[in-house]
Amino acid sequence: MSAGDGADVARTSLRLRDRIGSGGQGDVHALADGSMLFKEYKDPSRVNGAALADLVEFRQSLGQADRNHLDSLAAWPLRRVVEGGRVLGFLMRRAPSEMTWRTAGGSTKLLELQYLIRPPKPAWQEVAQPTPEQRRALALACVEAVGWFHSAGLVIGDISQANVLWSLTPVTTVHFLDCDGFRRVGRAAVQAQAATPDWNDPLVPSTEATVDTDAYKTALVAARIVTRDPYVTPGKELDPVAGCLNDRQDAAVRGLFSQAAGVRGSRPRPSEWQTALSDRGTITLTAAAPRPRPAINHNVLDGARSRTPINLRAPGRRTDSGAL
Incomplete structure (x- = not known):
């Protein structure tokens, strides 16, 4: 059996080995083919089946790279196991x-x-x-x-x-x-x-x-x-x-x-x-020092300068050729 599309699995379709673990909320069995584990809740009446479906859907919604990363990090719920309209547990992968x-x-x-x-x-x-x-x-x-x-x-x-x-x-x-x-x-x-x-x-x-x-x-x-x-x-x-x-x-x-x-x-x-x-x-960053301003030769700018008049042609005045 595989994770597939995350669809629910009927409890009657599972062939189980002996119980391999038990906790406060459920027991864990290995599937007979060794592919996955089945966590069966001790009190299904306390289980929010919609919330479990939400976790299954979360994995299905991930891109392949993120899904692979999730699988490497966690024994995530892959498919719900149901019977007679009740959610009894879920399938998950074995730990590495x-x-x-x-x-x-x-x-x-x-x-x-x-x-x-x-x-x-x-x-x-x-x-x-x-x-x-x-x-x-x-x-x-x-x-x-x-x-x-x-x-x-x-x-x-x-x-x-x-x-x-x-x-x-x-x-x-x-x-x-x-x-x-x-x-x-x-x-x-x-x-x-x-x-x-x-x-x-x-x-x-x-x-x-x-x-x-x-x-x-x-x-x-x-x-x-x-x-x-x-x-x-x-x-x-x-x-x-x-x-x-x-x-x-x-x-x-x-x-x-x-x-x-x-x-x-x-x-x-x-x-x-x-x-x-x-x-x-960590790397401590410091503000860059401003570039030094270039030196200015004030003698060139402030010294005496020779100024000559600029002749401007009066508006409308004709040249010798008669053109404006």
Whole structure:
């Protein structure tokens, strides 16, 4: 099965394997042909089917380049799954294989953000940890992704350690899960906003999701990656991993993180975090100095000059030839 034109799929047409995951709002099954995953809602009566259709249509409305970019960034809803007039769930792609890891026991797990923002533990020693430079690059990849979503007119809502994946190969990159929690600006949500403890904006209820709450959580994800501290919040002192940031980046990140503790509407936007975490730095421009005025020889202009009269012919006076 493929994403096709985004048309609805009947639940009875799906051949499923065993359940491979479960969350607060739904269970995830693999299709028998291995092509996609099916997220089935636990309580379909709470699902806004029109809002889910809106997310499917959003992807369909993109040009091919943007659609490919969205697919690289997110496990996006591709087609709704319906039965008897009810929306039961949706189809989505699997996470990229490079964003998984294999345990000592042989099972496969998703490479969630939690393995990046916490000190390594023996239970997941098989997870390769990034170098300090790769850690900065992953923080940059996260804020760039949030910036792209916002520029596309989307609100993310729940940004946390459980729904962002990461990889170091072939390049440092991230991938967002639970994308039915996204919504288009000004549109309804598919379900009540999910919330993750220690990742909520303290100035609003956990059920509220806006571009501004995304901005607060962007500060959390950027700071927690570069510090490897899962609990640091704006207003607290940052202690970045040694070698992760240069002096310019360190000063910029500290300033933005402090700013994120401010009132609503004052939080740094993703573009500001991109500049702070970029390895290109900033260029200070100075006004160009005006060209010097040429020297003037006043002796030539102001000295005595010989003036001779100019003879003007009177109007209507004839010449010797008789012509006027």
